[in-house]
Amino acid sequence: MKALLLIIGLSLSLLSPSLMAKPLTEAQYIEVFHGEDIQKQKDALASLVMAGISDPKIYDKIEENLQKSLPLAVDRHTIDYSAWLLKGLAYSGNEKYVATFNAVIAGEYHSKLQKYARKSVKILDQYKIWAPILSDRSHYDGKFDQRSNVLANALRSDELQLKLDAAKRVINQSIYSEQIIEVLNEELKDTRLLKHEKQSIQAYAYMAKALASTGNEKYKPTIEQLAQDSSEKKLRTYASKYLKKYY
Numbered sequence: 001m002k003a004l005l006l007i008i009g010l011s012l013s014l015l016s017p018s019l020m021a022k023p024l025t026e027a028q029y030i031e032v033f034h035g036e037d038i039q040k041q042k043d044a045l046a047s048l049v050m051a052g053i054s055d056p057k058i059y060d061k062i063e064e065n066l067q068k069s070l071p072l073a074v075d076r077h078t079i080d081y082s083a084w085l086l087k088g089l090a091y092s093g094n095e096k097y098v099a100t101f102n103a104v105i106a107g108e109y110h111s112k113l114q115k116y117a118r119k120s121v122k123i124l125d126q127y128k129i130w131a132p133i134l135s136d137r138s139h140y141d142g143k144f145d146q147r148s149n150v151l152a153n154a155l156r157s158d159e160l161q162l163k164l165d166a167a168k169r170v171i172n173q174s175i176y177s178e179q180i181i182e183v184l185n186e187e188l189k190d191t192r193l194l195k196h197e198k199q200s201i202q203a204y205a206y207m208a209k210a211l212a213s214t215g216n217e218k219y220k221p222t223i224e225q226l227a228q229d230s231s232e233k234k235l236r237t238y239a240s241k242y243l244k245k246y247y
Contacts, residue, residue, distance in 0.1 A: 023051035023147050033061040038081055045088035052134040052150035059092040063100055083116040090123035093131030133157045141179055148177040155183045160203045167206035176214050184211040188222050205238040212242035220246050
């Protein structure tokens with residue numbers, strides 16, 4: 001249920017044109033959230049979903065903007081802006097913002113905002129776990145940019161939903177750095193989290209699709225191994241399908 005709620009909460013980020021927005025530097029985020037361009041702020045908020053950004057100055061500014069926006073959130077556009085700010089704040093994973101969400105839920109605000117606030121509490125609960133993984137610099141490789149390093153963290157993590165979302169992002173944004181490809185290969189050669197359940201199979205299936213999509217013959221044996229030897233029939237079927245990308 002928690003995973004389902006997270007998917008619902010992230011759907012706007014994952015399906016909107018803002019999916020193509022790249023994560024910014026911390027200085028750029030601060031500049032955007034101090035500015036007046038609402039669309040730039042929405043794009044920045046969408047990119048925070050997997051940016052690996054933990055600077056409290058950024059999230060405190062988002063909260064400040066949220067507090068200013070709430071009294072003005074009375075129509076579709078203004079409610080949408082406040083909703084984006086709620087979600088962006090949740091990506092912090094910081095418990096201190098629960099009070100802000102609860103104030104919206106209990107306050108005299110539009111029912112849609114109360115709904116978004118409840119969803120944001122669920123997202124924040126997930127990001128209490130995810131945010132430290134995404135921002136972890138213990139495996140940071142300076143040869144690659146922030147986005148590549150953050151996605152590599154997600155792909156090598158023990159969080160199935162995080163691995164799944166990261167693999168989808170790699171595919172949808174064609175993020176095929178050498179770092180990403182190597183991590184995908186390593187994770188698929190040792191499917192330690194694979195079990196007989198939908199989320200697990202989907203996570204590894206999307207990672208296999210991402211690796212096969214490179215068309216790199218070097219990694220074909222890994223997909224072949226999955227197609228032949230995986231303990232899960234559905235994953236074997238997916239891997240066999242992805243092998244066609246090499247022909």
